[in-house]
Amino acid sequence: MALTGGIASGKTTVAKWIAQQGIDCIDADVIARQIVEPGQDALKAICQHFGKQVLTADGHLNRRQLRDYIFNHPEQRHWLENCLHPRIKNLIDEQLLRTSKTPYTLLIVPLLIESGFDKLADRILVVDIDPQQQLKRICQRDQVVMEQAEQIVASQSTRQERLAIADDVIYNDGSLAELKQKTMAVHRQYLQLAQAKFA
Numbered sequence: 292m293a294l295t296g297g298i299a300s301g302k303t304t305v306a307k308w309i310a311q312q313g314i315d316c317i318d319a320d321v322i323a324r325q326i327v328e329p330g331q332d333a334l335k336a337i338c339q340h341f342g343k344q345v346l347t348a349d350g351h352l353n354r355r356q357l358r359d360y361i362f363n364h365p366e367q368r369h370w371l372e373n374c375l376h377p378r379i380k381n382l383i384d385e386q387l388l389r390t391s392k393t394p395y396t397l398l399i400v401p402l403l404i405e406s407g408f409d410k411l412a413d414r415i416l417v418v419d420i421d422p423q424q425q426l427k428r429i430c431q432r433d434q435v436v437m438e439q440a441e442q443i444v445a446s447q448s449t450r451q452e453r454l455a456i457a458d459d460v461i462y463n464d465g466s467l468a469e470l471k472q473k474t475m476a477v478h479r480q481y482l483q484l485a486q487a488k489f490a
């Protein structure tokens with residue numbers, strides 16, 4: 292099962308609760324962080340392309356600076372995606388081979404449509420959020436100004452595009468407790484589907 296949704300829609304929160312039920316989760320954002328750790332070839336490629344100023348004093352990727360830059364320069368965002376997505380795909384493939392012990396595996400991919408990783412999943416779950424609420428959450432959580440929040444949202448698939456490919460939708464329009472209830476309902480449904488598949 293793949294889980295997607297726009298930035299700050301609630302994917303990580305939903306995935307955390309599903310992981311607590313003992314379900315294997317693979318998170319593309321986590322992999323995207325691992326492959327740019329110091330010493331990794333993706334970090335070297337980024338450094339060669341953007342220059343050393345994209346590193347912090349201790350040799351880590353300066354994520355905030357790169358974020359500010361790529362969301363103002365779409366062609367550079369595409370370069371970064373072309374650099375990282377094939378590497379992320381390889382690691383997802385590797386992890387999928389190793390994670391077959393739980394009834395289903397949850398693959399969390401923010402840019403599911405844009406990356407083409409939707410082909411890896413037999414079912415797509417979308418976390419949907421009201422755009423105004425989404426912008427508020429981005430600004431609050433990431434300490435960015437409204438203009439950058441809007442730029443990031445505009446660079447992603449639209450709400451309609453995501454809903455069009457969804458098999459299941461969790462509407463994150465209430466409290467965290469309500470979100471948890473909806474998540475557990477979907478999880479129970481997926482357990483049943485997995486059971487039916489292997490019965």
Ligand SMILES: CC(C)(COP(=O)(O)OP(=O)(O)OC[C@H]1O[C@@H](n2cnc3c(N)ncnc32)[C@H](O)[C@@H]1O)[C@@H](O)C(=O)NCCC(=O)NCCS
Nearest residue numbers: 297298319320323354357358372375400401402406446447
């Ligand atoms: C630009 C980077 C360094 C900013 O790092 P930062 O720590 O601020 O954000 P983080 O990685 O936690 O991502 C937060 C969210 O931003 C959004 N986002 C990330 N990359 C992109 C992108 N290329 N286009 C649109 N939205 C994006 C996603 O909704 C993601 O969940 C980082 O997001 C990155 O390396 N992006 C390119 C890799 C990528 O495409 N990741 C998504 C995996 S499918």
Ligand SMILES: Nc1ncnc2c1ncn2[C@@H]1O[C@H](COP(=O)(O)OP(=O)(O)OP(=O)(O)O)[C@@H](O)[C@H]1O
Nearest residue numbers: 297298299300301302303304428432465466467470
């Ligand atoms: N229903 C809710 N009520 C209150 N806060 C919420 C709710 N849903 C999510 N949040 C908060 O909104 C923020 C974004 O949620 P979360 O990190 O799960 O989103 P995400 O889709 O994983 O974001 P990203 O795409 O940036 O990785 C978090 O701080 C989370 O605690």
